[in-house]
Amino acid sequence: MFDQDKHDLTSLEQQLNAFTPNQSFPHDPFVKVAVEQALIAAKEGNIGVGGCIVKDGKIVFSERNRQFVPTFKSDRHAEMELLNQLEEKLADVTQPDMSGYQLFSSWQPCPMCTLRLVTSGVNQVYYPELESDSADQAEQTSLEVLPPVWQHLANERQHFGKATCSQELIDLAAQIFFSTAGDALETISKRR
Numbered sequence: 350m351f352d353q354d355k356h357d358l359t360s361l362e363q364q365l366n367a368f369t370p371n372q373s374f375p376h377d378p379f380v381k382v383a384v385e386q387a388l389i390a391a392k393e394g395n396i397g398v399g400g401c402i403v404k405d406g407k408i409v410f411s412e413r414n415r416q417f418v419p420t421f422k423s424d425r426h427a428e429m430e431l432l433n434q435l436e437e438k439l440a441d442v443t444q445p446d447m448s449g450y451q452l453f454s455s456w457q458p459c460p461m462c463t464l465r466l467v468t469s470g471v472n473q474v475y476y477p478e479l480e481s482d483s484a485d486q487a488e489q490t491s492l493e494v495l496p497p498v499w500q501h502l503a504n505e506r507q508h509f510g511k512a513t514c515s516q517e518l519i520d521l522a523a524q525i526f527f528s529t530a531g532d533a534l535e536t537i538s539k540r541r
Contacts, residue, residue: 357523358392361524364517368450371515379403380477380514380522387426387455387525394418394531397443397525400427400454402471410434417536428454428462432469434438448472453512455522467503475512478521486506 370377379401386399389510390413399413412430416423432453439445447470454476458466466474492500492509503509 358388358525360519361528362388364523368515368521374514376453376475376510376512376514377472379408379451380455380475380512380518382408382411382457383453384426384477384518384522384525386411387522390414390427391525391529395529396527397527398427398454398456400431400452402431403451403453404449409438413445417479417533421540424461426459426462428452428458432465432471435471438468445470451475455525458491460491460494463509464483464495464499466509467492467495467499467507470506472507474507474509477522478511479513479523 364382365388368381370381379386381401382401386401387397388399390399391397393413393415395414395417397414399411401411402409409432412434415425415430435450450471452466452471452475454462454474457476457478458474463474465532492503492511495503517519
């Protein structure tokens with residue numbers, strides 16, 4: 350399924366460290382943090398996805414995938430980890446105002462994470478997007494595969510879509526993800 354060669358994480362880290370956000374792309378600073386978290390996840394032995402939650406232009410939390418390390422826990426996706434932190438922070442608020450929150454992920458959230466994001470009410474969800482003609486990019490977004498009632502709820506109050514970010518960050522996010530995807534599939538397929 351994934352035929353991409355494993356990338357040298359040291360080289361990707363050097364490229365990421367050398368990257369300077371471009372003012373023409375307002376999401377660059379946040380996507381860079383998400384990709385930095387993805388790199389940490391990959392170096393730890395997890396699937397290379399990371400993210401951050403932003404409010405009023407400031408990063409509130411950053412997190413990464415942790416499904417395999419330190420222990421196997423299939424729900425420890427970056428988006429889930431971020432939502433756990435946010436919900437803990439807002440635990441004492443009966444009806445929190447989610448309109449000011451944005452979540453940036455280094456990869457399009459999976460259907461499980463998308464459903465949780467819809468339920469959470471986080472106002473805007475952004476991710477770098479590969480070119481649509483790429484064989485590795487899903488034909489439908491995770492939101493489009495959810496049952497209609499969830500799609501309707503999301504469309505009423507949330508925005509899910511492509512981050513306005515530099516192509517270099519898109520490429521780094523993809524390289525980090527694909528450097529870990531093959532091993533992840535092998536690990537998951539061995540669980541019986």
